[in-house]
Amino acid sequence: MDLSPLAQILPEIEARRTFKASRIFTIEELKLKFHNGEERVYERIVGGRGAVMIVPYDGTHFYLTAEYAGGLHQYSLGLVKGKIDEGESGQEAALRELAEEIGLGARRISLLRAPVTVAPGMLELSMHLYLAEDLYPHQLSGDEPEPIQIIKASPAEVKDLIFKPDAPLHEARAAFALTLALHKIGAL
């Protein structure tokens, strides 16, 4: 596999402009000149210190979530996730979100993959994916509008969620995290 095309000369940033587009979104406009002389204006959503997504596993079941997803206006099957706060490591953020969102602590937490991107054409956002094991009850209060419901699934059920075409798992990053978690525990 020849990966040399990933080492192409980057477009030159001829000008850039950042503006707060709303209460939560900041947009950066980049005026780019590609190596071949072509010019384009790109826009991207910037900001934040990245985010984490966590796959909790108790030895027999994975803990997925049913959380309201504003982008879709529906309850969506996913995983505990959240932003990395200032001064936090990815692992610290993962443990905090796990306690805030579903009331669990983990004596063992391991990185499945980082960086993971979700829409690199337009989002600067980059994520860390973790596997959390040796779970125990540990509730921290967060800023959720309502308790996040847990959906427990066995490795075989998670495999179906990933591979069955009509499965109710739609989120690509959750599917990737679960794929890596199944592989890590030897179930894929």
Added chain:
Amino acid sequence: MDLSPLAQILPEIEARRTFKASRIFTIEELKLKFHNGEERVYERIVGGRGAVMIVPYDGTHFYLTAEYAGGLHQYSLGLVKGKIDEGESGQEAALRELAEEIGLGARRISLLRAPVTVAPGMLELSMHLYLAEDLYPHQLSGDEPEPIQIIKASPAEVKDLIFKPDAPLHEARAAFALTLALHKIGAL
């Protein structure tokens, strides 16, 4: 596996406001009242008719891409992708993007998964993932600033890209599409 938490009563949209935040981004602000009475204001990026991502497979190799990703300002390993134009089906968009981006036609195209979301907390964006087979040369001109480079990878190499922690594949939706494609050809 008890999926009933996905059927919770949706928050009520008490007010909504949409505004063009920039040349390409439109933001919708939702004032929500959750079932328990909690109120929140959410924001999401809206618009478009969805997008497609395509895994081309010639019987021995998958065709990945090295494309400039504005969100990260780097060349990113991914797959042919693009927006669905007005009046197009997902499959038509997939075939058009395949020809525009890497000069290929496909006599066989099959849906791997839809809908697939990437950041459902803040993006309305939903995607269709396709497997394209029986490939032949077929170039259409698109709006790319530069030719998109192809990176060919065997099924074994794609497996490494998915599972090796330090592999240069970062994009979750591409990883999910390749996982489904490997499974479909019987290699996972």
